[in-house]
Amino acid sequence: MAGTDWNPWRRLLALPNTSRTKTIVVAFLVSAICAVLVSGATVLLRPIQTANRAAEEQARIADLVQRIPGMSALLEQAGGTLSTVVIDLESGRAATDISTETLETALADQANWTALEAGSDLAGLGYRPNYAQIFLLRDGDTILLALLPVAGQGYGGRIDAIVAVNGDMNTIAGIAITQHSETPGLGARIEDRSWQGSFPGTLIRDPSGQIRFNVARSTASTDYQVDGITGATRTGNGITNMMRFWLGPDGYGPLIGAIQRGEF
Known part of the structure; x- marks a missing residue:
């Protein structure tokens, strides 16, 4: 009689x-191997995906800047590059302990987000990050242009955009919509x-400091308006609220104030 094979x-x-038993064990082993392969692929591809997202954002920024009148010449004078800064939104100053390399990790921590009260949450976000990455074009100590990422709720879902503001921090130089789910x-x-061509030259605040920017219901009729979109009133309202939130005290307001006072 053959001996018992003890190899499991x-x-x-x-x-x-x-x-x-064989079916269950084989199924478990196949699932475990697939899970390891997927996890490994995720770890290996994450740096590539992060780099691709960064490249896409830079491409959108470059496209936005090129469409702003006079920006090509300004970029050439400044060396053709924008500086990147991580801002502490509460203070409106450059973050001292968060860099562009560590920002994504920092924002993965819920402690680095602020819950917004219903009355102040114009953009409908629920939470606002404590830090944001912005882009500045300088001529020496003078800021010529600030590119500010913004987000808010439209009719179909979240809208992400980058708003370019001239150095006076009260005149819009342009806008680029980077993501949306609005109705085709x-x-x-x-x-x-x-x-988007109706944005350049639009003013944000009136002389008293009140934010007046809004999307008109039809054609813009004041210096604080951009053209409305027929049949998309709720989308226009979303853009209005998004801009008012991020350019106001709970968004980039402290930064805007610091730049206007020459303290940034």
Whole structure:
């Protein structure tokens, strides 16, 4: 009589294919191997994905800047590059303990987010990050242009954009919509250059300091308005609220004030 085979793997393989034990063990092993492969691929691809996202954002920024009148010449004079700064939104100053390299990790911590009260949450975000990465074009100590990432709720979902503000921090130089879920043919027209073309030269605040920017219901009729989109009133309201939030005291307001006072 042949001796008992104590090798568990050979004993498993020797079981008939109809064996419930064999089926369960093989299924478990296949699942475990697949999980390890997926996890490994995620770890290996994460730096590539992060780099691709950064490259896409830089491409959008470059495209935005090129479409702002006179910006090409200014970039050439300044060496053709924008400086990147991580801002502490509460103080409006450059963050001392967060860099562009550590920002993503910092924002993965819920402690670095601020819950917004219903009355102040114009953009409908619920929470606002404590830090934001912005881009500045300088001529010596003078800031010529600030590129500010903004986000808010539209009709179909979240809208992400980058707003370019001139050095006076009260005149919009341009806008680039980077992500949205608005209705095709209606609210989705916010990504059209023809609509975005109404932003340059629009003022944010009146002489008293009150934010007056808004998306008109039709054609803009004041220095504080941009053209509305027919049939997309709720999308326009979302843009209005998004801009008012981020350019106000709970967004970039402290930064804007510091730049206007020459303290940044």
